[in-house]
Amino acid sequence: MTWSEISSILFHELAKCTSGIVARQADSLAQYEAQHMERTQACERYSEDIDIACRQFSEHRMWPRLSVLQAELVAIRLNEASAFVDFLERDIEIGESLVLPAPTLSNYEVCILEYLLVDYWAFAGRFRWLAQGDRLFYRGQ
Secondary structure (H helix, E strand, C coil): CCHHHHHHHHHHHHHHHHHCCHHHCECCHHHHHHHHHHHHHHHHHCHHHHHHHHHHHHHHCCCCCCCHHHHHHHHHHHHHHHHHHHHHHHHHHCCCCCCCCCCCCCCHHHHHHHHHHHHHHHHHHHHHHHHHCCHHHECCC
């Protein structure tokens, strides 16, 4: 399993998640701000549920039934995990793997997906998302 393969898994799941939530993309800044506040609060409220859903996906490649809001929270985690993997891939392309080596063991795939969607989210992804805002969900100017 390479970082490119991990990236492909995350990208595929992100595309599936976001295809179902396009209707909730904000058209105006006011709508975006209201939805961002809702997601920020839900991030705390559903944290354990989303952790469990991400662990289930990591192990079985299937998501449990999720509400639209929970699917949005999963999409945010997938997006942040994907950005981190893209960083790792760039690092490897320049020949200096300073962060993590490419995963090589077949059972490592479950561990790395769980790390990216649960642990990395708790450690850095959540803060990065809060700092940047909900770019996934804003189509306004």
